[in-house]
Amino acid sequence: MSVPDLDEARAVSHRRKMIARKAVQDAEVAQKTIEKGLLMVHTGPGKGKSTAAFGLALRMLGHGRRVGVVQFIKGAWSTGEQAALMQAFPDRVTWKTMGEGFTWDVQDLARDIAAAQAAWNAAVEMMADPTISLVILDELNIALRYDYLPLDRVVETLENRREDLHVVVTGRNAKPRLIEAADLVTEMGLEKHHFKAGVKAQAGVEF
Amino acid sequence: MSVPDLDEARAVSHRRKMIARKAVQDAEVAQKTIEKGLLMVHTGPGKGKSTAAFGLALRMLGHGRRVGVVQFIKGAWSTGEQAALMQAFPDRVTWKTMGEGFTWDVQDLARDIAAAQAAWNAAVEMMADPTISLVILDELNIALRYDYLPLDRVVETLENRREDLHVVVTGRNAKPRLIEAADLVTEMGLEKHHFKAGVKAQAGVEF
Known part of the structure; x- marks a missing residue:
């Protein structure tokens, strides 16, 4: 009889x-049967909130789907992704940069509020487009945090979106009401x- | 004298x-002057580790750079990203899927170890290519966690990479030695x- 070695x-x-x-x-996978559009939130102080959202856009585009992006803060680091997506998939990406820049650069509350409202209107329009599978609301959490938009109305609109639409909301300090939804x-x-x-912000890493 | 309203x-x-x-x-930004290739680790139980890495690839590609990907676990959900990146940037993405599938599907330790070693060899070769700005080592943490690769040698190689190379390592349970580096x-x-x-795994969201 041979003894097995270690x-x-x-x-x-x-x-x-x-x-x-x-x-x-396998048992876990078998229990999961529902298909539906998801409301996803990327929040927290770490890096990767918007980057993961744009990675998800890539994933959708790889499956032949269409993607919409509304940026609530202009110039919020995403120049690289925007350039790549618009160049590679010009017919399948709708990109609206509606914000006014970081709020500490703008220093004007009325302009911030007007920009957030315009961005939200663009988001509502995009979510109504049945050809779009994923809408990214980049830095929406910032606009909500500073009360530039009415939280209840925003969350209700997100909850009542069409069934198959995936939405990603990014930004620090997501509101509890949004997290709940x-x-x-x-x-x-x-x-x-x-x-x-x-180390400074570098091309390809931070923007 | 007029009283300002609320x-x-x-x-x-x-x-x-x-x-x-x-x-x-502004003061914070002014203090940051160093430019160098970064060793980045995306870990933790949440979603977005690989997705954020592929988002970073997109960012690099948007700046005209070249990107390499080594997948240590075959079929680890990234079919959408791979399809999109290879279709959009065929000349600027090198993608090697070297793993053998999830370890609980393979059920063969010797094959897992051999696959991890082959993947690591591909990674070393990719990191030596001076035209590549970013190398993604997708799910390397899994191979390290199961001791399929010698941790010390892997971390030393990563630390001694060329100065301008950015590397992202993804996967749960990153080893403390890697986090330190x-x-x-x-x-x-x-x-x-x-x-x-x-809710089940859906195209464009999970893969």
Whole structure:
């Protein structure tokens, strides 16, 4: 009778664990049967909120779908993504930059409010377009945080969107009322950031 | 003497706050002068780790750069992104899917280890290509977690990469040694997930 060596024992134990893991995984997948448009929120202080939203746009475009983007803050770092998406998929991306720039650059409350309202109107129009599968409301959370838009009306409109429409809302400090309404909330946590080490914003990384 | 009404008071207070905020912001930006390739880690249980990495690829491509991707887990949900990037930027994206599928589907330790090693070799080759600005090592954390690759050697190679190369490592359970070496670490936290409500994986959202 041969005694299995350690490597073989590890291989056998690995296989046993993975068979059990696969059974759990398959059972979980089998329980999930609903298809519907999702309301997704990317919030938190970490990097990747807008970037993940634009990655999702890429995913949709890879499946032949159409995507809409409304930016509530003009120039909020996304020049690279905009250039790439507009160049690669000019017929399938609708992009509206409606904001007035970071609120600390604008320094004018009335202009900020008017810009947020115009951006929201563009968003409502985009969400009504049945050819668009995903609408990204980039930095909408900032406009909500500063009360530039009525929270209740915004959330109600998002909740009452058509059934198959996916929406991503990005920005720090998502309002609890929006989080409650969302299907998916990802909190991007900042564990470590190179800005603290004196590294500047670089093309392709921050914008 | 006219008394400012509440709206005017709010506008004035807003302007004052924003001027102060801008001064802080400008001072912070002025302190950041270093340009260098970053080692970025996207980890945590939440959604968006790989998606944000592919969003970053889009950003780089928008700036005319070249991007490389090595997938350590085959079929790890990224079919949409791959299709979109390869279709839109065939000359500027190098994509290698080297893994063997989720480890609980493979159930074979020796094959998993061999696949991880082959993927790592492809990564090393890609990082040596001076025309590539960003290399995405998708789900490398999984291979490290299961000890399919020697952690010390992987981290040393990443630390000793050429100065201008940006690298993103994705996957849950990033090793502390890797986090220590990284310039940027984002922990994607799972606040709320539609899978829990019985919603299935959908094209354009999960893959």
